Amino acid sequence: MISNQVDTAVTKELAVNILRTKLSDIPEEVKEHGKKSMLNWLGVAVGASRHESVEIVLGLNEELSWNEDVTILGRSEKADLLNAVLINGMSSHIFDFDDTHLDTIHHPSGPVAPVVFALGEKYDVDMDTLLLAFILGCEVELRISNAVYPSHYDLGWHITSTAGVFGAATAAAIILDLDEETLLNSLGLAGTQASGLREMFGTMTKPFHPGKAAQNGLLAALLAKKGFTSSKQVLDAKRGFANVLAPEHNLEEVNMKWGEQWELLKNSFKPYACGIVLHPSIDSCIALGKEYNADDVEKIEITVNPYVLELTGKKTPKTGLEGKFSIYHSGTVGFLYGKAGEEEYGDDVVNSEAVLTFREKIVPNVDDSFREDEAVAVVTLKDGTQKEHRVKHATGSVDNPMTQADLEEKFRNLTIPVIGEAKTESLISNMMEWEEHRSLAPILEKAR
């Protein structure tokens, strides 16, 4: 870690790297992962689009009477460019069910995808440009995250929004066709708006952060395109982003192995709508639930890393949100329903008879030798039979990613309650056949 370094070349080198990268330079695997990331993002955004916090932000239209020309995902309303990206960026983080770059706890799609979708819709942009913008936006924010993590996050910054604003500005810059000078101004304007405190976690303001980062980054690029001037060395200046917001940082990570190594490939998707530490336990209970009937089960002992139980030891959760911090509830829904999506963390499910009965059978144990992404569940049946299921790496971890089928199933669970089955199935195929469309239009008409 090099602290307080001043190397005025970093921001400029980044701009050069961004502008020299064409879609044809990007490996197929990265493009596929980009499309998966957007599919996952679209699912969580549509899924949360009826949430109270979305209603509140939509209510700003009473004061603003905004121009209704950009789609609000999962809704019939529209908004102007800047308000649409605020809302869509927020929706996608409400369930805490969006993608995660595990190295930096950054959720990359939230600040970037709303900008890609909003500009793509408004200016009828071709799909190749949009895919390039999404991938480069994510790459930029994740590389900046790498450069400032962990000191930046530990200090209290919500890295998804603080680094995310650079991703949003980059994606917008690609679509708006900025040149080197205006891209640098756009990054400057973005960085000076970087904000978002971890203190907000647990309130509506947490998901507000990626939405605001998307909005601020898009504003930066729009202004820069029109000639607004800013610092050309926002990342590396003495009083720039890294020195002011990260006690320790290594800005070399921003441009290192550009075009050879892709941070986006480390982006992972959550199968379950709760903290990642519960995922191996849920995996194991799902596996057991496929083999046994609930009525035959005497108990399920789940062994996990002690830290897991510390975070998720809530024995009698009363609400869905509390259920997300309960290994008892989470193991139960895994066993009973074979999934743990947002629906399984509804207040009604947490308080249902079947769940209340079964969760008494969950018995957690801790073992220091277990990693956080591993678990062993041992079921004991009423006839005395025992069976063990061991999870070495939870589904959704880098070592055991969700399959395309898993992702599609997650998407269905999120979107069918909002837009119905027909639109959902059509959306899934449309999203994965990204380059075959002339524009976003067929996708957007189904995502409302």
Next chain:
Amino acid sequence: MISNQVDTAVTKELAVNILRTKLSDIPEEVKEHGKKSMLNWLGVAVGASRHESVEIVLGLNEELSWNEDVTILGRSEKADLLNAVLINGMSSHIFDFDDTHLDTIHHPSGPVAPVVFALGEKYDVDMDTLLLAFILGCEVELRISNAVYPSHYDLGWHITSTAGVFGAATAAAIILDLDEETLLNSLGLAGTQASGLREMFGTMTKPFHPGKAAQNGLLAALLAKKGFTSSKQVLDAKRGFANVLAPEHNLEEVNMKWGEQWELLKNSFKPYACGIVLHPSIDSCIALGKEYNADDVEKIEITVNPYVLELTGKKTPKTGLEGKFSIYHSGTVGFLYGKAGEEEYGDDVVNSEAVLTFREKIVPNVDDSFREDEAVAVVTLKDGTQKEHRVKHATGSVDNPMTQADLEEKFRNLTIPVIGEAKTESLISNMMEWEEHRSLAPILEKAR
């Protein structure tokens, strides 16, 4: 200085203090200073309203097609609430000629007054409520600045926007009639948007900061009023504003002597459109210019603190902006024109024959024993006569504030070129008779 303290009562106590303060609790002197501050703010905002950066932000209407219901000062265009406060907050800082709380280098009106004017116009709010909102908004941002200065500023934060966003949210909260809980949410939402890097100084992004702080603070209050939730202890939480953005801070300053001591009284107004360190030199040259003819002058020796010359030693400025960093140019216009407003820092004036000739006669000296706000100018005439003029405290410093007449003259110089003489004179009396109007309407119709 207490570092990293955690005292969860500070934010709550601030909210209680804000809500219990009525206009009748505020001393007459503070109210008068509030009106002066708004007069000064209005002048600099109208004066800079034709600047290129304003044109650029107004150009966003191409993409946004915003609702045109709030006045853009000095212009015929209007914008929606949030975009209007962005533009008006920016205009007022473009010339770097707005008010200054010298203890913290904070420019208090920039983030607060746009919110007061925009909400006042849109909802036809009574003038007492608007004055209360302005004064409390300034008081909150300045007290927060006191609590985090200097470590926060030294680290690289533009304190006018980072602390200013709390002032904007407070002013909006008063006008929107928030209760304690929603005010706390509003402060939380404001604090999590706190941003603005000093690295941006010297670019259009510097004045963008107070505009963005006004916009973010207003957005915070609008959302909080509708029920959006946030942290209730944004100032004092472990990962709250003070701990994350200020290496050292003393949060006791936020509520100390509330209602007894008024930070707004320490707000000062600049007589000259350049850095404050040049003000005593200009004062002394203005005094000499009243007594002598330029043709009779052989030389003027100006003695100042060494730091002053370090900042302003540019001997042959080519542009108005460079002129602001030149004691040669600044002393010259003081002597020749008796003022040093934005006009005297025009490119044409910097390159005019009369100025080029006279500035050769300015001879700066340094003396360690001089304070930054003092200067001595000694004129030597061609006939050998010498005369000294000593400035103990520059005009505009706390010890030698601008008079009401000075302020009005500054206002005239700024606004007559934009809105003409008749509107200017009428505006001056309207602003100082604040409480006599039923609403802002008579003021706004002249400020366009």
